[in-house]
Amino acid sequence: MSQVQPYSLFTDFDIDLFKAGKHFRLYEKLGAHLIEVDGVKGTYFAVWAPSARSVSVVGDFNYWIQGEHLLQVRWDSSGIWEGFIPGLEKGTTYKYKIQSNNGGVITEKADPFALYCEHPPHTASVIWDLNYDWKDKNWMETRKGHNDLDKPYSVYEVHLGSWKRNAEGKFLTYLELATELVNYVKETGFTHVEFMPIMEYPYDPSWGYQLVGYFAPTSRFGKPQDFMVLVDKLHQAGIGVILDWVPSHFPEDSHGLGFFDGSNLFEHPDRRKGYHPDWKSLVFNYGRNEVRAFLISNAIFWLQQYHVDGLRVDAVASMLYLDYSRNEGEWEPNIFGGRENLDTISFLKDFNEAVYSNFEGVQTIAEESTSFSMVSRPTFVGGLGFGMKWMMGWMHDTLEYFQKETVYRKYHQNDLTFSMTYAFSENFMLPLSHDEVVYGKKSIAGRMPGDEWQKFANLRLLYGYMFTHPGSKLLFMGSEFGQSAEWNFEGSLDWHLLQYDLHEGIKKTITDLNALYKTYPALHEKQFSPEGFEWINYSDHQNAVMSYIRKGHNSKEDVVVVCNFTQVVREKYRIGLPQKGKLEEIFNSDASVYGGSGVLNSSKLVIEASPYDGREYSVELTLPPLSVTVYKFS
Template identity: 50%
Template sequence: MRRSELTSEVAAALARLEAAIEAAPQHVLGVHPTDNGEVELRVFRPGLRELRLSGGDRLSRIEHSDLFVWRGPADRLPRTYSLHFRDDGGNQWQTCDPYHFDARLPEYDLHLFGQGRHWHAWKWLGAHAISIDGIAGVRFAVWAPNARNVSLVGEFNGWDGRCHPMIPQDEIWVLFVPGLAAGDRYKFEVRGADGSVVLKADPWARAQEFRPATASRVAAPSSYVWRDQAWTEARRKRDWRVSPMSVYEVQLGSWRRWPDQGWYGYRELAHQLVDYVGELGFTHIELMPVTEYPFDGSWGYQPLGLYAPTSRFGSPEDFRYFVDHCHDNGIGVLMDWVPAHFPKDAHGLARFDGTPLFEHPDPRRAEHPDWGTLVYDYGRTQVRNFLLANALYWIEEFHIDGLRVDAVSSMIQLDYSRKAGEWTPNEHGGNEHLEAIDFLRELNTVVHGRFPGVVVIAEEATAWPLVSRPVELGGLGFSMKWNMGWMHDTLDYFEQEPVHRKAHHDKLTFGITYAWDENFVLPLSHDEVVHGKSPLLYKMPGDEWQQFANLRALLAYQWTYPGKKLLFMGGEFGVTLEWNEERELDWNLLRFPGHAGVQRLLSDLNRLYRASPPLWRDDFSPSGFEWVDCNDRDRSIINFLRHDHGHGRSLLIVCNFTPVPREGYRIGVPVAGRWRERINSDSSMYGGSNLGNVGEVEAEAIECMGRKFSLNLTLPPLSVLILEPPGTSRS
């Protein structure tokens, strides 16, 4: 068939198809009426030798082109026709015509997405295995409002952008491709507004290739049957503010590895990690980012697949199993979530449609100077929707119990890590990133409103006010905030030689002055044991014995101080190497008594903590804490009471932060009777010198520190004692 027989419109469209610049393929491909009352079927496919209808009719090739045409009466063409292909290599296959199907999205979905209010946008954007008119295939949809045209490419078409140009629908490009299925690889070939042609992974993909490959994969619809209904119902009713929370932070790829250094998968970790964490008594696991990321060295903090659990450890169904098994064993799952920035990788979000689409258009706001990444444009409704729906996706689809939001400080301050002239003020002349603040408030409002009991925790390192206060009171609305001030002051104190600690005594006492300003988590996280900072054990001064004693005292102090607890993996047994994501923890250290003793102490601390409401019920209220004496600077001793306000229960904590044992140390207490020594961090069970008070001590009617009764204690060196008053129920 000659080109001259084509109408001018079809001839022009053919030229665009050949150049892979056709922006409206639905107007030329598929079935269209002719002037003589018949229909014309047009199929464009490079590399074919022959194309037939499944009934046998051959389509004519337009000369010197890859356009095939069939003309005839409409009743000769089946309602759902299929095509038989034979390529130049002799390969044959049969499938239906993508341009015969109406793949348009519901207008209401588009409207909600445009408003930034579609909380289930992942259910129609991206790739979804569905059926249309009884034909199975995959519908693809991607937001690229400024693209000149978008084509779907993959193994199914030789990665040739001419084969499957997508159909525009408002700002979305859609296409239904029959015959594709879960596991198929794909990308979008985007011709941008600037004329550039780039291959982009799907921002909404729910599965990705294993790095260094960068294609997206069609995810199978989940068939996982959850067993955690009782857990999620209890979570909905639980008030986390007055509940125990001790968190084990873990990077899945370096907790344990196989002998050949291969990673454990989600299902292996579901048993080995969960059993271990359960034995240690933690209430939660916090996962460093498991959203797909291209570079191992970023630890996941530069993600490019926010909707895909990383393929390093298995499939999305495997990850569901991991979370479900955690819940089945009474352990909650938190995950680090990174809505602050994304890397510039060419296959990612950067200049997705030839314009700064996901990133802010102003370079002074788009570039993150610390990490060489791009900052999301929180003022664009569709970008906000991309992020907000993602938070809900992990909670709804994977039953995550909470999000720890990374790098909040960098989001809410326009001048974060920027010098004068490198940032632009907001409309009021200030440094507050108003759009990011609005985004975070909406995030917390939506998450808390839709999923009671789920927590959202801010990693916010400045003195920004009201981070964990309700939005209606002017706060950001987070459940909790990491207490970075406590962490820095405490580590700085413990790193001092004991003889010098009296000069730094205020670092122990200052934190209480702001302890109730926020709902705090006390973090000893991965950030403190990398990049030359050394592991916790080797931050401690003195000889080996003193280092272990200091570490035990640090952990006991953390577990008794007001606030929820977080400890990075390895800290529980005193690893001796700085953390490295390329190797597993040195589990062989547990052969040695000092390391095993730290682990046993941590386990005992967790069990006492969970069984003792004074240590958590009033974490966020001054009624839960009382100094007994914080002024013994010269001997580096502090002691305080933790109260379960309104229930009449208390615990006494006595800390001796020098290696000098103190005999006959008298301390005032509120009641008479025998005080039981519940934890002594110097016990021989933990590798200590076993000084102490033989398990209990009688309160005497001797006034001390303004109290009618007092205890005459032996304070072991570099130790923390936890004592329980008489009349307390024992567990």
Template identity: 55%
Template structure:
């Protein structure tokens, strides 16, 4: 069931479709609902069980009276009909007569394409694209396996680059630029902030109305396919941010679709999100679950997306999320867990991995909900991975302190290992960390300009060495100084600054080392892939640890989070021989001062930190170093 399905099927929904829809398990409604073009016209199907009537109106008849749909006689609440004269590209809406006789025009919830905002009509559209990414699709199960490197570049399409000044880019024009840049930087994946159609550009896509349509702001659906195809042909995976947690209340959208709270809960204590001023899906309604399942599979089937990052999972799991006492309704057991949402998420992940075992689902889940990235048959939610929000908060909190005070916050860095393998974690430095007055990453580093850039290099060096896959929001790789804004593009002129150009070089080299050495990624989700060497030296703000892969080649990582050079710092290692200094964030090429260990050193047979051999290192200021075991005696880990 995982392949593309034709949009030219003109048959109405059959009894089996209706059964699965009402059961909440239909995951391919995208080619059975909405508008499906056929020969000489189109068939339409829409769910509006409480409407008095539904008509299709559009540009094909000058937005006149339109044509009526017929309510099925099976109590499904589905309205259907076939209409001659509807052609590819025509605009349309559903004119819904509510119970009180009033009329409202609604965009098609299942539309494949919409008018470019601020216009709100849907388009009759027949997808026609010849994919060229067969090699990627055949290999991605291996390329995306848990033991492979995953380094993600998070992108907002409208503000990464604007080749035409003052105008949003198109999918096609941005495709070769993004593919070339990401490949040169060594990232394995691009993660796109939501591209599903959204009326308000300033929502960054997180207030979606078109759950099956790439935003027309950047071009037609085939152009979005071209973008994904281009990235795949460059060997880059594509992750899509997907938002099944809430939707906006715009009049043309899902809210009060048939005059009643159809997709959302009627009671605002369940159906209205107080923080985001948006509607919350009713996961207890099977048809809503089928709608969302079909949206997820739509992106995987039609658009060859390699992973879905599911936004705001915590807001789905907890009935009291963002609410004070008395503002929420407990579940049937009296608890705060949203049992219907839990069931939906499990069904979602089961459907995705059943039909596409070579993709991933990734949860943005900010609480300690257990087993988010564990299989449903073990009681988990079934996600493939989860963002490690705790690591992100603790690390940024530690690094904001002046180095003289960091010794009092040492536990912020070491605590993450206690829970690093409870989930399959992604380490995120995302867009959320550079908006809403938080400032840019570079602005959060203390000290003068040199120290700030040294601090950011040390953050990235520590992050790329820490267990877990990596995610960095665009602009972070060259230390953009201004807080991100969706208006305009990144400050590419900043790369004329040597420190910023050098930082970008550092990130690229981190990516290459990370991908090259299995010790840095093969056991990201396994405690056997990590061993502390020196975790207790709070006074010097030094950390040392080993990354391991079971292939006999360990990588030693040593971090000095103060601006002091430390000479003859003894660090234990598991084997003798030469340990090559593979990367040093204080290298002059990266904007550093050039303090290091002359390319590496031979281990001495002097035990330290419970290991049989040791290195007497020079630790550079605010520096992170990677040492690769080249050869030698011993080797037991």
């Protein structure tokens, strides 16, 4: 094997951008790149290690011996080491062996920009390319029409390792999922899939939230091109792809980013800012320009190279606050004496501006659980710039309410109505996510009170309420058919439950709710605007009934929603309406096809010129037990 030859992919402009934290396509320069130099094929390597005394590329090709293939440091104080090794081919495993200036410490690290990694527990990087013939041109040209904020956005959250396993209990591959998962999501009608982190991670119980290979799809399920096939097939089926993205922290694994070149390179050197006590992990130094460029380049990478349609940013609250999960004395206020992390705020604004200025028809979504203001407002008006934010308050209050026996619900209706006091302060997504079905919380179905029939009726009611409430939707896998047990990442979903009518009925309910959400513009066109919602009556606590109108751009297409939160059938229940004509029932969660009792409003209901609920007109309805009914004007 030839020795390292001098070579560079960097221009002076690249280096200036990198130092300024504004180079957002670093993956085109740093890492391992298969190239040809003077007619000779090989691999160009570049790694950022400013505290290094020497950097060697080691692998099977040189028996992992340090010093055999030494990279050269650039003259421009960028801290980048680089060089070309002739003959190194695709599939070669490698690492960087770094001797530090800080006391001669030697670290052996995976490539931060590796495109492919060995299957854990092996930890080496693999020389690879991203050549692929995409077939999703139609989706990419039209996805703005799928992803805009006035379009239906119903997300199926998936953990690839436990969605389904084969007969031997092994993972399905990306290629197998490209058939089975795609067909299932298309059948159930979700508009988007959100993958829990698929970037390479060493430890299965972390569910992927402790990353070491930020630029590599995990090899657990196949090769990078296999993951491209999965994304491609989803797009061809008209389904968008969202990735969980974790810029909040990373593990201390010896081959990872921590103490990379013998110094605190990626993590903040102050332990009060650079260590996360909850997850025993390291926190990025958001004030360091090169680190910001690394992270934003990573976001751009998945959107550009893998045609991803959105990024859901994990644990934003932990990034925003200096005192997050820290006791007094364990954190230091910012320069203004506050608890906000100013570097993080600046970084998140830069991240969102870079994403939205480079890609049309994508969304960024913040998992942010506090009252931090303007998370999903544009940066030019002072916001963080996200497209959406998870509505954690809605999730908590709604599940608290639904866990209560129906006899007590009349005392707690404010748990539900409260969400409308702040529903339009952000562009909210309603999440019933993986976090709600683990650690003893029970499954969503398992939280429902009553006997078996009531549990499933409550679950259908919950989902009907969710899909008619303003905001986009997210549902964790298994919840769509009423999985009974808590989620277990080490196994498969309990698909055998679908042989039972009540579970199949939940799946049918979700399928029809997805169709309803997509079909009726009033349920999505103004889902983030107060103009899209109007209460009819929120104060009928005694009967535990709520009624409201959802509105789109055309008032003739408004829909009326009535929720009955008890098992009492309410006949001749009157609600006020703003117009005359007729009402036609278009969804009823108590329909027998879903496993309900079949109490329906089957014929068109005549709206009377009889004032009620402060409106000029009204109509009498029959409210099925534990139900959501939806009506259109006709």
